[in-house]
Amino acid sequence: xxxxxxxxxxxxxxxxxxxxxxxxxxxxxxxxxxxxxxxxxxxxxxxxxxxxxxxxxxxxxxxxxxxxxxxxxxxxxxxxxxxxxxxxxxxxxxxxxxxxxxxxxxxxxxxxxxxxxxxxxxxxxx
Amino acid sequence: xxxxxxxxxxxxxxxxxxxxxxxxxxxxxxxxxxxxxxxxxxxxxxxxxxxxxxxxxxxxxxxxxxxxxxxxxxxxxxxxxxxxxxxxxxxxxxxxxxxxxxxxxxxxxxxxxxxxxxxxxxxxxx
DNA sequence: TCTATAGTTAGCTCCATGGCTAACCAATCC
DNA sequence: GGATTGGTTAGCCATGGAGCTAACTATAGA
Numbered sequence: 001x002x003x004x005x006x007x008x009x010x011x012x013x014x015x016x017x018x019x020x021x022x023x024x025x026x027x028x029x030x031x032x033x034x035x036x037x038x039x040x041x042x043x044x045x046x047x048x049x050x051x052x053x054x055x056x057x058x059x060x061x062x063x064x065x066x067x068x069x070x071x072x073x074x075x076x077x078x079x080x081x082x083x084x085x086x087x088x089x090x091x092x093x094x095x096x097x098x099x100x101x102x103x104x105x106x107x108x109x110x111x112x113x114x115x116x117x118x119x120x121x122x123x124x125x126x
Numbered sequence: 127x128x129x130x131x132x133x134x135x136x137x138x139x140x141x142x143x144x145x146x147x148x149x150x151x152x153x154x155x156x157x158x159x160x161x162x163x164x165x166x167x168x169x170x171x172x173x174x175x176x177x178x179x180x181x182x183x184x185x186x187x188x189x190x191x192x193x194x195x196x197x198x199x200x201x202x203x204x205x206x207x208x209x210x211x212x213x214x215x216x217x218x219x220x221x222x223x224x225x226x227x228x229x230x231x232x233x234x235x236x237x238x239x240x241x242x243x244x245x246x247x248x249x250x251x252x
Numbered sequence: 253t254c255t256a257t258a259g260t261t262a263g264c265t266c267c268a269t270g271g272c273t274a275a276c277c278a279a280t281c282c
Numbered sequence: 283g284g285a286t287t288g289g290t291t292a293g294c295c296a297t298g299g300a301g302c303t304a305a306c307t308a309t310a311g312a
Contacts, residue, residue: 012142016135017270021211028218035288045289047271054269068279068288074219083212085147086205092154093200143300161258171259173301180299194258194309 007059011082014058019043020051024060024074031073034063133185137208140184145169146177150186150200157199160189 014020023037038048052072055061060079063072140146149163164174178198181187186205189198 006144008147009142009144012138013269015211016138016142018132018135019270021134025215025218028215029222033288043270044272046273046291049290050270065289068277070289079212079215079219083209083216085141086209086212089151089154089205090209092151093205139299145300159258169300170302172261172303175260176300191259194307196259 007081008085010054010058011060014054014060015082017051017054019048020055023051023055023072024078027061027072027074031071034070034072037072133207134211136180136184137186140180140186141208143177143180145174146181149177149181149198150204153187153198153200157197160196160198163198 015024019041022041026032026037034045034049034052037052038045041048052061052063055072056063059075059081061072062075063070065071141150145167148167152158152163160171160175160178163178164171167174178187178189181198182189185201185207187198188201189196191197
């Protein structure tokens, strides 16, 4: 797993473009040919194909040509990689919030220690 | 003019860069000054500042200058927007898979005596 | 006050991206 | 077989992103 980050690079870069996000959204509803996908966009085909290609090299989209028609579909685990990233971040972030809260609680406790007999300050859980 | 890049555009573009993802990850662990953030990266400060700026204009990161030190932290709802997008997509996608699965099941049933119930579509909940 | 520190601004390269046209296959269809 | 359709390749251009240096501002510390 040397360079997994570059995969994330490409996934996020792919999703940074509204045209490509729209393609992904459309493919969520089922596979489609390049032509069908391109139809709603006011864009020359070669330009559009670049988007398809970007999505393919990011691993989000798979395509297959049969006859003269290329059919695209979402990769089964397409969005998983990126979504996982978010979840990891959120995990750290929330852990940190917890820790921060602990810290604040501890401060309060220490500071109030003189004034107030502390209630058993034990949180952590959620 | 009317349509400057949408917020999602900027968020995903921001996350498409490994340096910036690293910054976000680091900020998950708590706020830090620009200098502290920049330290692990072998990069000139002005270059690094561009990354910070990209993160700020994406709304992922907030910063505040006090004295000569600029302190950065994650925006509280930083990753929410993007994460939501994934969840929406996944919803549509899974709905569609379910429909597809229904279809497959129906096929199987029709073709033979129905035997095994399967539900492969499920992945981690949140 | 003088100096070191922490960022900032300006301005330059280089290359990737997103768009275009034009010409080119290769299936299909009449 | 010839025309049509659906994609592909090649090549051009403009923009913007990522990096750099150099010079500057402003605060903190001695």
